[in-house]
Amino acid sequence: MKGIYSKGVAPARHEKQSFSTFNRGKVKSMSRQRELVDILNKWAHEYYVLDNPTVSDKEYDALYDELRKLEEESGEVYPDSPTRRVGGEPIKGFEKHTHIARLFSLDKSVSEEELTAFLTRVEKFAGKETEYTVEYKFDGLTVCLTYENGAFVRATTRGNGTVGEDVTAQVLTIKSFPLTIGYKGTLEVRGEAVIRLSVLDEYNKTAAEPLKNARNAAAGAIRNLDPKVTALRKPDIYFYDVNYTSDGAPMSQTTAHEFLKKEGFKVYPYFAVCKSKDEVLSAVATIERERKIIDVLTDGAVIKVNDALLREEMGSTDKFPRWAMAYKFEAEEVTTLLKDVIWQVGRTGKLTPLALLDPVDLGGATVSRATLNNYGDITRKDVKIGSRVLVRRSNEVIPEILGTTEHYAHSKEIDKPTVCPACGAALDEIGAHLFCPNRLCTPRIVAALDHYASKNAMNIDGFSESTAEQLVGKMSVTKPSDLYKLTAEDLAQLEGFKDKKIKNILTAIEKSKTPTLDAFIYAIGVEGVGRVAAKDLAARFKSMENLQNATFEDLIALENVGEITANAILAHFADDETKAELAALAEAGVQPVWSDEKKEGVFSGESVVLTGTLTNFKRSEAQKLIEERGGVCQSSVTAKTTLVLAGEEAGSKLAKAQKLGIKIIDEATFKAMLEE
Ligand SMILES: [Zn+2]
Structure with a gap:
């Protein structure tokens, strides 16, 4: 012992x-x-x-x-x-840990055609039909457990596949994995930490703050600095892979599965061994059917070549093993009652309808609101208050309403608003959208100030939406140029503003006087001009003066500016109040800077589109890193795109890039390129 x-x-x-x-x-x-x-x-x-x-x-x-x-x-x-197996004291932070062997992520397919194409590729490589295993793909947090000399030594998250976080104290609260095993070499096994749906329900019955979604609940439980919280949420781990053994003997999936079972690891009972493509498709169909009734949240099936030697021969790309495929089921859809529609006023005055739903569970998350784009969207989808609507959880944060499934006697038409819900001004209708024309409409000013100060715009540190609300409500601030007139005495009247905070925010406002030209163009908030278009405009016109004198033809010649945006830009600069505000900003000392410095680096010559969610970078950070290394970021995939950086849950942009045969990289490859 x-x-x-x-x-x-x-x-x-x-x-x-x-x-x-x-x-x-x-x-x-x-x-x-x-x-x-x-x-x-x-x-x-x-x-x-x-x-x-x-x-x-x-x-x-x-x-x-x-x-x-x-x-x-x-x-x-x-x-x-x-x-x-008890929760220790809270820890200060997660230590990084480098995995012995890289934890690959799997290539994904979302249609039967893509899956069949994978199976055909394998068959072609092998020269004959071969054996596959099909298992559930659980939707939780991937963890990696290390054993040495037969004893458990460490648990880590997958992280980026190469480096994860040490979550030993958290995982130790889970009772279903062995602390000692018969195998005496160094071993890394891989599993999915999940919170079973019944456990989640039970937890939510008494929880002060109910957890909405089993996946987030699992990740939140394991990546919690306080192991006692982990213990309370009762996560579990299903093991499915032997990632490393020090004797290095290659294992088939059935051997690995048997090994895990023998050593006392919990494996999910469903494990299909398939002798043909048809058997694989039928096993996947079984999982798709059964997943709605099992106690664990799943989002797909994992198909692996069983033969260990064939796996070795096939090898992997820089991203994925060639011998495995994750089959992701379509985003789930559900019907629920539409309770109401509220109209939100944005910074340009545009009204956006937001649907309030009878809360409903959708793929493990509770959904209570959904987007509708505009009034036209409402009529096209025949949406009525009190009716039953079909909701889909998409890759976006807010789910969308696909259409209406049933009207009732009490169903009520949604009136097209004629006046602004915030200020009562009569609305303008421009194209498919409704606008509040009142420039002093409170939510408009608040949103515009918040946008002006935001990170990718003027980057005024410490300025929040609540700051904007207070400035509008108490200080009668109505436009960005007013910010430069604020004094310490003014700010002292705002809630939560003490000496240090006042000093910091005044410094940040002062610092914002020399923004880059593209940040300034983005900050002034022209309808349709996002960060990417702002960069395009800055690079082409090099000064505000040139931009203000640009013609329609000049504008639409740019890759990221279409006709609608070009017209919006022209209208914006033709407007007297805009002119006055730009003059006021200049008067206050705001001087955008255009720097012609050509950046060179690993992304030189690349037109890059980002899609999906990155684990280690915010989108804006990733864009900045690409630009610093000579790349140009685009907002959508076009014929000019040369590279797509695809994070988790990448959607239609990725599909389009695949169709166009554009080079696609994942986050791990991106990180490696940054280090070059
Ligand atoms: Zn209004």
Whole structure:
């Protein structure tokens, strides 16, 4: 028996656990302690892994208490003692850990055609039909557990596949994985930490703050600095892969599955071995059907070549193994009642309808609001208040309404508003959209100030939406140029503004007087001019003066400016109040700077589109990094696009890039390029 703890308290209470040297003298007197550990572990395995309890909680607790007492007396705790599985003290931050072997992510397919194409590729490579395994793809947080000399030593998140975060203290609160195993080499196994749907329901019955979605709940439980919170949420881990063994023997998927089971890891019972393409498709269909009734949130199926040698021959691309494929099911759809529609006023005065829904569970998340684009969208989809609508969770944050499934006697038409809900001004109708023409309409000013100060615009640190609200409400600030007139006395009247904060914000406002030209163009908030178009405009016109004198033809010649935006730009600069405001900003000392410095780097010559969610970068950060290295960012995939950076849940842009045969890189490759 190796590695007995030297301290007299439960070692999980310490942030770092180190094994003491083995103390032979005491072991003899500890035979009862050893026996208790073995019995309790057997019972826990029966309860948590086999789902087949053989004793009552009372019997378990009695022996557990006896063990605790013996551990205190002896001052020794076995590494596989169940008392280790308690939440320790909160930690300050997650330490980074480099995985022994890279944890690959899987290539994804979203249609039967794509899946069939994968199976055909494999068959072609192998020269004959081959064997596959099909398993559930669980939607939680991937974790990697390391064992050395038969003992559990560490748990980490997948992270970017190369480097993850140490979550040992958190994972130790989970009771269903073995602390010791028979295999004595170095081992890394991979599993998905999940919160079972029934456990989530139970938790939410009494929780002060109910958790909305099983996936976020699992990630939030494991990546929680306080292991006690992890323990409360009762996550579980299903294991599905042997990522590394020190003897390096290649394993087929069936061998790995058997190995995991034999060593006491919890595997999901459904595991299909398929001898042909048709069998794979039918197994995938089974999962698609069954996933709605099982107790774990899933978003797809994983198909792997079973043969270990064939896997080695096929190898991997720089992103994915060529022998495996994740099949993602379509975003789920559900119907619910539409309770109301509210109209929100944006910074340009544009009104956007927001649908309030009877809360409904959709793919593990509770959905209570959905987007509608404009009034035309409402009529086209025949949406009425009180009717039943079809909602889809898309890759976007807010779900969308696809259409109406049923009207009722009490269903009510949604009136097209004629006046602004905020200020009562009569609305203008321009194209498909409604606008509040009142420049002093409060939500408009607040949104415009908030936008002006935002990170990608003037980047005024410490300025929030609430700051904007207060400035509009209490200081009668109505336009960005007013910000430069604010004094410390003014700001002192705002809630939450003390000396230091006042000083910081005044400094930040002062600092914003020399923005880059593109940030300034973006900040002034022309309808349709996002960050990418602003960069385009800055690069082409090089000064505000040139931009203000640009013609329609000049503008539409730019790649990221269409006819509608070109007209919006012309109208914006033709407007007297805009002219006055630009003059006021110049008067206040705001001087945008155009720098012609050509950036050179690994992205030189590349026109890059970002899509999906990146794990380690904010989108704006990634864009900045690309631009600093010579690349040009685009907002959508066009014939000029040369590179697509695809994060998680990448949607239509990725599909379009694939269709056009544009080079696609994932986040790991992106990171590697940054380091070049
Ligand atoms: Zn208004």
